[in-house]
Structure formats: C-alpha cells, structure tokens
Amino acid sequence: MKTRQLLTILACSLLLICGVDAPAQEAPTAGAAPASQSTAPASQGAEPASQSIAPASPAPATATTPPRSALELKLPLESKSVRFAVIGDSGTGDTPQFEVARQMEAYRQVVGYDFVIMLGDNIYGGHSAQDFARKFEAPYKPLLDAGVKFYASLGNHDNPDERLYKPFNMGGERYYTFKKQDVTFFVLDSTYMDPVQLAWVEKELRNSNSPWKICYFHHPLYSNGKFHGSDLDLRTRLAPLFQKYGVNVVFSGHDHVYERFKPQNGIYYFVLGSSGQLRVHNLRQSTETQVGFDTDQEFMIVEIKDDKLYLQTISRAGKTVDSAVIQRQPAATTASAPAN
Numbered sequence: 208m209k210t211r212q213l214l215t216i217l218a219c220s221l222l223l224i225c226g227v228d229a230p231a232q233e234a235p236t237a238g239a240a241p242a243s244q245s246t247a248p249a250s251q252g253a254e255p256a257s258q259s260i261a262p263a264s265p266a267p268a269t270a271t272t273p274p275r276s277a278l279e280l281k282l283p284l285e286s287k288s289v290r291f292a293v294i295g296d297s298g299t300g301d302t303p304q305f306e307v308a309r310q311m312e313a314y315r316q317v318v319g320y321d322f323v324i325m326l327g328d329n330i331y332g333g334h335s336a337q338d339f340a341r342k343f344e345a346p347y348k349p350l351l352d353a354g355v356k357f358y359a360s361l362g363n364h365d366n367p368d369e370r371l372y373k374p375f376n377m378g379g380e381r382y383y384t385f386k387k388q389d390v391t392f393f394v395l396d397s398t399y400m401d402p403v404q405l406a407w408v409e410k411e412l413r414n415s416n417s418p419w420k421i422c423y424f425h426h427p428l429y430s431n432g433k434f435h436g437s438d439l440d441l442r443t444r445l446a447p448l449f450q451k452y453g454v455n456v457v458f459s460g461h462d463h464v465y466e467r468f469k470p471q472n473g474i475y476y477f478v479l480g481s482s483g484q485l486r487v488h489n490l491r492q493s494t495e496t497q498v499g500f501d502t503d504q505e506f507m508i509v510e511i512k513d514d515k516l517y518l519q520t521i522s523r524a525g526k527t528v529d530s531a532v533i534q535r536q537p538a539a540t541t542a543s544a545p546a547n
C-alpha cells in the first residue's frame with residue numbers, strides 16, 4: 208500500500224507540474240502596430256539634419272540674457288529707422304537655439320528691433336503643438352512677450368501648414384509680401400517654385416515702388432556651403448527678375464553656415480542657415496565670398512535708414528562675426544513701368 212500511495216502522490220505531482228504551464232501567447236493581429244511605434248510625419252526633402260534633433264533640451268533655468276555691457280553694437284540706431292533680426296534653420300529645439308535666442312533678446316533690449324525674418328526650416332521633425340512650443344515659442348518667448356513679430360518663409364523641412372500658424376504672420380500664404388516704411392519684403396517658397404509663384408513675384412516686384420526691395424527664401428542662389436551650395440536652377444529663374452526690378456538684398460538659409468557675398472550683378476546675397484543647426488567647417492570660401500563664418504551658430508541684426516543698410520552678425524557666444532554698411536544701389540533702369 209505504501210508503495211501504491213507513493214506512486215499516486217508522485218503521479219499527482221507530475222500532473223500538477225504539467226498543469227501550470229504558462230498559457231500560449233496570442234499571435235499578433237495583422238495590421239495592429241504596437242501603440243509605441245512612432246507616427247511622426249516624415250520631413251520633406253532629402254536633407255539630413257546635421258545635428259541630431261534630440262528630445263527637448265530646454266535652456267537651463269539659470270540661463271540669463273547677456274548683460275548690456277557685454278554687447279558690441281555696430282548699428283547707429285538712427286531715429287525712425289527700420290530695424291529687424293534675421294534667423295535661418297533655427298527650429299531644432301536644442302540648446303544652441305536657446306543660446307542664440309538669448310543673444311537676440313539681449314540685442315533687442317538695446318536695438319529695439321520689432322520684427323524677425325525667418326529664412327526657413329523653422330520647425331524640424333514633428334509638427335505637433337508641442338513641437339511648435341519647444342522649437343519656436345519657448346526659445347523666443349522673451350521676444351514674443353515683448354511684442355516682436357516673426358515673418359516666416361518655408362524651408363524643405365517645414366510643413367506647408369505652417370502658413371496657418373498665426374505667430375509666423377504668413378497670412379495663410381506660402382509666399383507673400385509685407386512693408387515696413389521704405390522697405391518691402393518679398394517672401395518666397397523656394398521649395399515649390401512653380402510658374403504661378405514666379406508670375407506672382409514678377410508682378411509684385413514690377414508694381415513695387417519701394418526704395419528698398421528685400422527678398423528672402425530658403426534655398427540660396429549663391430552659396431559656398433559644401434553640403435548644398437548654390438541652387439543654380441533657382442538662380443536661373445529668379446536672378447534675372449531680381450536684377451530687372453532692382454532687388455537690393457537677398458537672404459537665404461539651407462546651408463548651415465554664414466556667408467556674405469560680394470555683390471552679384473549689383474545684388475547683395477547672404478546665406479544665414481545656422482541659427483539652430485550648424486555644420487562646422489562646411490564653408491569653402493571662394494573669391495566671391497566677402498565674409499564667411501562656420502564655427503558657431505549666429506543671427507543678424509539689420510538697420511535701414513534712407514539709403515543705407517547697416518548689418519551686424521552675432522554668434523551664439525556673443526562675438527560679432529560680421530558688420531558692414533551697404534549703400535543702396537541705384538534703381539534699376541530696365542524695370543518696366545508699373546502695370547495698370
């Protein structure tokens with residue numbers, strides 16, 4: 208009996224052990240992607256970001272605006288002049304963008320500029336409300352709080368729906384103009400330069416009687432950036448119009464460097480594509496380069512009074528890397544009479 212009982216106990220134990228097997232895992236249902244998979248929209252264009260677009264790296268809480276005594280102002284600050292700042296390829300949400308923004312605020316407190324032009328790639332990566340907050344509203348909060356207006360152009364990393372984002376002041380359009388005293392700004396969408404836009408910009412330039420005509424858009428007609436360089440196709444289409452209708456200055460970004468060109472057919476071209484991004488040592492200066500800088504992020508401040516444009520380009524570290532005075536070129540003589 209004892210042996211029988213022992214055998215029975217052993218048999219029951221074995222059954223119990225077999226009965227506690229984990230239940231078989233359910234096979235995944237076709238098409239049901241895990242909730243954790245990213246659904247962020249792909250960026251437009253084929254340009255890889257030169258710096259990783261890391262999760263939020265907001266400015267340290269202890270960071271402060273540089274003191275006035277640290278500033279090295281090159282603008283004359285004449286009465287009733289037009290004053291603005293220029294940024295390009297800014298929207299990373301990373302620390303350098305915040306550091307540039309702090310320099311911008313320091314100079315705003317002295318210069319009193321009241322608007323900023325944006326040369327595209329305003330928001331890299333995703334375009335959720337949180338992205339706009341982290342890559343635009345947070346870094347430029349002091350400027351926005353002071354009433355500074357931003358006028359954006361669209362880059363290849365931007366979503367065309369940015370035109371509907373009120374703080375970019377695009378009036379819902381991919382391309383538009385606005386005027387400040389003697390200066391008219393022509394803001395283009397160089398990612399999609401279709402015939403309709405080309406006809407539009409020619410009409411706007413022809414009808415403008417502003418002494419100063421400034422165009423800005425993302426892809427540069429002239430650039431010695433090694434990563435992209437000049438957009439020759441765009442130059443073929445736009446440069447003849449700029450010459451014909453007396454455009455004075457053209458700002459672009461896209462290459463993450465700074466470059467000021469010697470006048471090309473009388474027009475001053477700038478590349479300023481590193482207010483957030485940066486490609487260190489990516490500039491191969493040519494004989495056409497007036498000034499180049501590719502070792503830090505930067506922004507520019509501009510003052511226009513009568514027939515002079517004063518500019519100062521300031522690095523993230525607060526160093527003045529370029530300053531100049533541009534004399535307004537004589538009005539183009541070949542421009543057609545204004546259309547009826």
Ligand SMILES: [Fe+2]
Nearest residue numbers: 328362363461
């Ligand atoms: Fe770009």
